[in-house]
Amino acid sequence: MSEPLWLGFDIGGTKLAVALGDATGRIAARRRRPIGARGNPAADLEAMISDGRALLAEAGVDARALRGVGVSAPGPIDLAAGTVESPPNLLGWRSVPVVRTFAEAFGVPARLENDANAAALAEWRFGAGRGARNLVYLTMSTGVGGGLVLDGRLYRGSGGAGEVGHMPIVDDGEPCGCGRRGCLEAYVGGRCWSERLRRVTPDASRVAALAGGREQATPRHVVEAAREGDAFALAELERWNRHLARALAILAFALDPDVFVLGTIATAAGDALCLDPLRRNLRERLGPAWGTHLQIRASALGEEGAYYAALCAALEGAEH
DSSP: OOSOEEEEEEEOSSEEEEEEEOTTSOEEEEEEEEOOOOSOHHHHHHHHHHHHHHHHHHHTOOGGGEEEEEEEEOSOEETTTTEEOOOTTSTTOSSBOHHHHHHHHHTSOEEEEEHHHHHHHHHHHHSTTTTOSSEEEEEESSSEEEEEEETTEEEOTTTTTTOGGGOBOSTTOSBOTTSOBSBTHHHHSHHHHHHHHHHHOOTTSHHHHHHTSGGGOOHHHHHHHHHTTOHHHHHHHHHHHHHHHHHHHHHHHHHOOSEEEEEEHHHHHHIIIIIHHHHHHHHHHHOTTSOTTOEEEEOSOGGGHHHHHHHHHHHHHHHO
């Protein structure tokens, strides 16, 4: 590749993705492995740096040819200090100096970005949000993450913008992992939905059969059963869509985006079970005179998204 190159790392709760690419989104080399965090952040970072060096060697690229390094990591993070601050899934990662460590290791500027923000940038640059000036990205996996691209730039607010999973959508509603009640995450996040399914799934439902018992039921089993026409699964998806549409309506009135890009559960469920009902529900909530330009799209990057998020963390640092 003749274009300038960036090296990106996407640190997840269970996996690490590393990508070497350029500003056009062309990826020269990539690798993925289980994260295996050992409670020793220095050793964890050294292993990641070794992955990066191995990827450079595999691609035949000298580290001196790099323009920069980017790291996409779960929050909380301190952008000003360049540190990761005790994410729930990274044991022992307390005030870990990610930016300084990667910059020293590769001899180029390093940049740290919240993982949901990096994913939003990836969809905006290279995925379902290409061409949009204003984009809202939501991913409903274990929890609910979000990222905002407004007026063509990533919007962080005072540092915590995009935490849409903790928008209160039901007064005194279901408990959320954050300690409050009625948050969006309590209704559409994968962990909370799974906990609900283990309480309410009928033993005779197709969901329970697919899961091998309701105690193992997850949103994936709901989607599979809904495709087969199971009444309980269809009702659960309708409930899920209704709560998500309530949050999208709030965001639409507040931000007036061009497009919502939805990942994970929404992407897996597809148009018929999720996106089309969401579009209808949102139109009803907004009314005919509002948001006629607004689109709802599924994430376009799929399993490749982690690589593009890693690359976008580096590119964002290079441009601002």
